[in-house]
Amino acid sequence: MIEVTGLSKRYGTYLAVENVNFSIQKGEIVGFLGPNGAGKSTIMNILTGYLSLTQGKVTVDGFDVAENPEQAKRRIGYLPELPPLYTDMKVREYLNFVYDLKKVKFPKKPHIDEIMRLVRIDHVQNRLIKNLSKGYRQRVGFAQALIGNPDVLILDEPTVGLDPQQIIEIRNLISRLGKNHTIILSSHILSEIQAVCDRIIIINYGEIIADDLQENLSKKLSTDHSIVARVICDERDMLAALKSVKGVQNVVCLGKKEQGSYDFEIIPEEGADVRAGVYSRIAERKKTLLSLTSSRLTLEQIFLKLTQATSNDAARKMLGLDEDSAAKPAANEDSSSFVIEIVDEIDTKEDEE
Amino acid sequence: MRAIFKREFKSYFTNPLGFVILAVFYFFLSLAFVDYYSSGVPYVGKVIFFLSDIGLLFFVIPVMTMRLFSEERRTKTDQVLFTAPVKLIKIVLGKFFAAFALYAMAFIPTIIFQMIVSSQGDIKVPISYFLYALIGTILFGAALIAVGMFISSLTESPITAIIFTLISNLFIMFSSSFASFITVPTTSESTPVLEKIWSGFLQIIVDFLNGMDFRSVLASFGQQTLAIKDIVYFVSIIIAFIFLTERSLEKRRWS
Numbered sequence: 016m017i018e019v020t021g022l023s024k025r026y027g028t029y030l031a032v033e034n035v036n037f038s039i040q041k042g043e044i045v046g047f048l049g050p051n052g053a054g055k056s057t058i059m060n061i062l063t064g065y066l067s068l069t070q071g072k073v074t075v076d077g078f079d080v081a082e083n084p085e086q087a088k089r090r091i092g093y094l095p096e097l098p099p100l101y102t103d104m105k106v107r108e109y110l111n112f113v114y115d116l117k118k119v120k121f122p123k124k125p126h127i128d129e130i131m132r133l134v135r136i137d138h139v140q141n142r143l144i145k146n147l148s149k150g151y152r153q154r155v156g157f158a159q160a161l162i163g164n165p166d167v168l169i170l171d172e173p174t175v176g177l178d179p180q181q182i183i184e185i186r187n188l189i190s191r192l193g194k195n196h197t198i199i200l201s202s203h204i205l206s207e208i209q210a211v212c213d214r215i216i217i218i219n220y221g222e223i224i225a226d227d228l229q230e231n232l233s234k235k236l237s238t239d240h241s242i243v244a245r246v247i248c249d250e251r252d253m254l255a256a257l258k259s260v261k262g263v264q265n266v267v268c269l270g271k272k273e274q275g276s277y278d279f280e281i282i283p284e285e286g287a288d289v290r291a292g293v294y295s296r297i298a299e300r301k302k303t304l305l306s307l308t309s310s311r312l313t314l315e316q317i318f319l320k321l322t323q324a325t326s327n328d329a330a331r332k333m334l335g336l337d338e339d340s341a342a343k344p345a346a347n348e349d350s351s352s353f354v355i356e357i358v359d360e361i362d363t364k365e366d367e368e
Numbered sequence: 369m370r371a372i373f374k375r376e377f378k379s380y381f382t383n384p385l386g387f388v389i390l391a392v393f394y395f396f397l398s399l400a401f402v403d404y405y406s407s408g409v410p411y412v413g414k415v416i417f418f419l420s421d422i423g424l425l426f427f428v429i430p431v432m433t434m435r436l437f438s439e440e441r442r443t444k445t446d447q448v449l450f451t452a453p454v455k456l457i458k459i460v461l462g463k464f465f466a467a468f469a470l471y472a473m474a475f476i477p478t479i480i481f482q483m484i485v486s487s488q489g490d491i492k493v494p495i496s497y498f499l500y501a502l503i504g505t506i507l508f509g510a511a512l513i514a515v516g517m518f519i520s521s522l523t524e525s526p527i528t529a530i531i532f533t534l535i536s537n538l539f540i541m542f543s544s545s546f547a548s549f550i551t552v553p554t555t556s557e558s559t560p561v562l563e564k565i566w567s568g569f570l571q572i573i574v575d576f577l578n579g580m581d582f583r584s585v586l587a588s589f590g591q592q593t594l595a596i597k598d599i600v601y602f603v604s605i606i607i608a609f610i611f612l613t614e615r616s617l618e619k620r621r622w623s
Binding site: 088116 | 370372374379448454621
């Protein structure tokens, strides 16, 4: 459905997007994940024809965005970061305008009515957009993208600035739309991507550093696949006992997390499953096992791990990707400050939930 | 194009701006009509020319054009326009005609004035005088709209747009006065080559400044005949600036 090859975008001397390649099949829900300024919005603006590209080729349903923009644009519904609303218009009036602008072929009134019902704005249709709250404006923006029933929906941070209730509603809406649309969604909020997307493209410094299904990503990264055991025991004895289990490479004591117990991280040798061995060893010693968890990485950890890497090449190495792309000078000294930002975001997200 | 025209034209009347602009035009037209009529000059063409004679158009038209593109860019609503399956030139034309339609509405009362004059005047003034003045002034305004629209497409703030449009309009207004400050030295066979080049250069500047004077071109619409070259003059300015607007918007995508 969408084919992007060798896409680069340069603003003056600043290279915002560099050699980006991906292709998206019909019906996929793909998440663009990346910190602020990573180039997500730029890529989306290029896909929708708002910005031109410096190099490369973008086709939508076989139509080149640069050579045949009208055909390509006809297939895309775009919700930019800031919904492009004329605040001096009423909701229905605005949607009528977009309908006329896009030269939609469906019968006008039923089409707009249906969309307004879908995003639940039919009860505000006669109000001025400037009097609507942020959540409703976002939904009007959504409605605008849906007009003409385009095959592809491109949503740039669709839940930014919404309250938790609205976020859930918008997410449900995206999932519902995903059944018969191809959706590209961008966000720097991880749980959002996790909740709705099948496939994730992680972007950092204008480059793609990972592009895979959600579960594959975490599998690839957690090669060590360690497990954590919480046991009521004496620290030294248990450490030695666990180390002697067959297939265990190393054991690290993580300290007391719960009264009277210790946590041990058990790192197995490659490919070894040590869970049964660990359990029977603990049982042998007549100690109480409180929990045994696999420390498979969550998306948050993947994201941190990848973007924390000092350069995109290092991140690729983590994923075991070959580095055929030319080595670039890493201009990433500020990556640590970015990590702080992400951590903040995780905190606020947790607060919300 | 029709959708954009409709929205843009309507937006003049969702706030007082459109009404204020029309009120200003109507006020000055009526004032001129009453004045000329009572002093025995029942010539509606003069009433129409009054708007450009006092320089009113130079100040009111920038108010009409300042928001056309700058506001869209500031509020990012241009994203809905530029990602819609519409050619850029159609967006530009839609906006141009919206401003033009508002401007043209200003001259509706002059039709009534002409009807009053024709119905009871003892002195018969040919109706062509009225029509030529109308055509000329409408083209004159359309050219100013095209210039203003172009300037609006260059900036992100309506205030910057109106300031630069006013500056450019003042330049157009006074360009022939500027030209009169420059004296081109007369040359003969014996003058040195360098001086000949210099005077030729000055002559080009003077010609350019004189050529920039929209009002002197408009004045020729007050004659009894309609000169095609004057129509071509305004139409080519309109086309040039519509084209430049389209280019400037396209350029923005590339920067």
